[in-house]
Amino acid sequence: MTTRLMIRPTTPADQPLLERLWLLFRHDMSEISGALPDPSGQFRRERLDAAFTDPGWRGLVAHLEADGGAPAPVGFALVRGLDGPARVLSSFFVVRGARRDGVGRRLAAHALASFPGRWEIAFQDANVPAVRFWRGVATDAVGQAWTEEHRAVPGRPDLPPDTWICFTTATPTPA
Template identity: 85%
Template sequence: MTPADRPVLERLWLLFRHDMSEITGALPDPTGQFRRERLDVTFTDPGRSGILAHLESDDAPPSPVGFALVRGLDGPTRVLSSFFVVRGARRSGVGRELAAHALASFPGHWEIAFQDANPPAVRFWRAVATDAVGHVWTEEHRAVPGRPELPPDTWISFTSG
């Protein structure tokens, strides 16, 4: 991802945070924006990166349909800090392709969090882990830092590449 991708990523970020608000209860601020620290730091921290996903059409330019943001590239563990595919592209395989591309682009030890209250995410991330490493992955629940009112996140861990 390059700085030129930022305007597209900022628009997709709003859709992502809106989708997640159903799970997290997060609301926009008075300007209509959702928190975006994870997005902003992706463009300034060398230990972070991102990948944009596009879908091609015969009669139109490629459409941006999702993203994967990764942190920990300067340490022993890569963490998928944010992952999103627009609703119109879900169940097309683009999400699995994006996840596989992220894992292949940054091989090493991975941790991926999701919420049990989001059943499609539960199925999706278990399938991604199995696609990547077979059944050599672990799953555990961890409290959300600074958010004791939230149920714990589920974390999948494995080593790819």
């Protein structure tokens, strides 16, 4: 089977799609965070909403097309801080059926290339696949020119600190 990954910026028309993917993302993360849905079955979604309303945020959506069939949505990346000194990968998700085939690495690389400059990416040490993944993404992007530090989660002294990887991607030179 031949597959093709397509990644593009989100538009307002993508909001219903991202709302559905968001539930999958938050459900996956609930294993690490312990977060539970509210009485309506929804998880917190401030970051998702900001991606469609805040000018300093952008989203990317990934689709996988197999053998000319209809493209299937397989993930998203939400980036904030585009109006500040550092871009922050606020949320990142790839559906389980598309993992382990390089989709996540390609989506992450696309996000980094789309918004060159200073980057900060957080993850939780308890999420072992994320630890390996984000260290690999940073190394792919900048070799060993990245740092890692632990930062307390604001307003949540009950949680272990997040791990943050920081690096700077080069701005492409004009042709």
